[in-house]
Amino acid sequence: LAGQRQALSLLMRSPILDATEALRLGLITAVVDDNALDDAADALVEALRHGPTGAFGMIKRLVRDAPSTTLEAHLETEARMISRAAAGADAQARIAAFLTTGRAG
Numbered sequence: 001l002a003g004q005r006q007a008l009s010l011l012m013r014s015p016i017l018d019a020t021e022a023l024r025l026g027l028i029t030a031v032v033d034d035n036a037l038d039d040a041a042d043a044l045v046e047a048l049r050h051g052p053t054g055a056f057g058m059i060k061r062l063v064r065d066a067p068s069t070t071l072e073a074h075l076e077t078e079a080r081m082i083s084r085a086a087a088g089a090d091a092q093a094r095i096a097a098f099l100t101t102g103r104a105g
Contacts, residue, residue, distance in 0.1 A: 001026050055085045
């Protein structure tokens with residue numbers, strides 16, 4: 001996640017990182033105060049639960065497979081997944097909601 005240069009530095013030096021430094025390096029995506037942890041976790045769960053779960057799966061696959069595929073093959077797979085996601089019921093519902101309310105969710 002941090003990139004090869006940072007990874008080597010971290011592995012060779014074994015520094016103790018605080019949350020701010022881990023966030024700066026891209027090793028974590030958020031820092032939450034202990035008092036707000038439950039609320040932040042609940043908000044994340046709700047956002048993921050109400051999000052486009054089919055598209056989330058496609059995104060995970062694209063990211064997972066990217067290092068082991070050619071750019072051409074990756075772009076072909078991405079185009080197929082975008083087409084499939086756009087034609088799905090979830091996308092159609094979100095488009096309709098946006099046209100009605102100006103918000104997709």
